[in-house]
Amino acid sequence: xxxxRESGPALVQPTQTLTLTCTFSGFSLKTSGMCxxxxxxxPGKALEWLAxxxxxxxxxxxxxxxxxxxxxxxxxxxxxxxxxTNMDPVDTxxxxxxxxxxxxxxxxxxxxxxxxxxxxx
Amino acid sequence: xxxxxxxxxxxxxxxxxxxxxxxxxTLPEHYAHWYQQRPGQAPILxxxxxxxxPSGIPERFSGSSSGTTVTLTxxxxxxxxxxxxxCQSTDINDSHYVVFGGGTKLTVL
Numbered sequence: 001x002x003x004x005r006e007s008g009p010a011l012v013q014p015t016q017t018l019t020l021t022c023t024f025s026g027f028s029l030k031t032s033g034m035c036x037x038x039x040x041x042x043p044g045k046a047l048e049w050l051a052x053x054x055x056x057x058x059x060x061x062x063x064x065x066x067x068x069x070x071x072x073x074x075x076x077x078x079x080x081x082x083x084x085t086n087m088d089p090v091d092t093x094x095x096x097x098x099x100x101x102x103x104x105x106x107x108x109x110x111x112x113x114x115x116x117x118x119x120x121x
Numbered sequence: 122x123x124x125x126x127x128x129x130x131x132x133x134x135x136x137x138x139x140x141x142x143x144x145x146x147t148l149p150e151h152y153a154h155w156y157q158q159r160p161g162q163a164p165i166l167x168x169x170x171x172x173x174x175p176s177g178i179p180e181r182f183s184g185s186s187s188g189t190t191v192t193l194t195x196x197x198x199x200x201x202x203x204x205x206x207x208c209q210s211t212d213i214n215d216s217h218y219v220v221f222g223g224g225t226k227l228t229v230l
Binding site for chain 1: 152154156158162163164165166169170173175207209217218219220221222223224
């Protein structure tokens with residue numbers, strides 16, 4: 001069974017760096033075609049794609065947020081980590097990680113339940 | 122603004138057919154996928170590669186594509202189908218970049 005679970009601090013102060021961890025099971029990120037992405041959703045708003053890392057450790061970022069994002073993976077721990085620098089109240093959102101298999105559906109077929117991040121002083 | 126355009130809302134009565142459109146210049150070149158999101162829950166993939174239905178998704182969910190528009194059709198809508206629906210594709214210039222539509226709220230009257 002494939003599962004993903006996000007973790008991170010519930011509250012972050014403005015200007016701080018947010019570190020989010022996606023812990024997954026049921027698949028290997030070293031398998032050709034496997035990818036994990038981060039997606040966020042501000043309260044009452046639409047989904048917004050942030051970043052993606054693939055089985056070859058290639059990394060792709062939202063153009064609008066690229067300067068603030070870093071995605072990495074630790075295959076020994078089955079984790080994908082996203083850091084977001086210089087957090088602002090507008091970054092308050094639910095942050096999801098999701099799996100994509102490029103040689104399968106090529107869509108986000110499994111999602112974590114999300115973690116709510118609030119940015120406030 | 123979004124690279125993929127969806128109507129903000131669609132309303133139908135139970136048993137009727139709901140059609141949710143998604144338009145974008147990238148769609149003739151790249152597949153579209155559809156997600157259902159109920160309040161307080163994570164999205165669920167309901168259609169991938171324009172027309173394919175994942176296992177476990179009811180047959181009343183179907184997808185179609187024509188030019189720059191893709192359509193999610195829900196036949197015989199049930200109360201449990203009330204949710205937000207998002208289309209997703211990849212950037213017209215680089216398929217490594219993911220784009221989402223603005224979402225459509227489906228209300229079952």
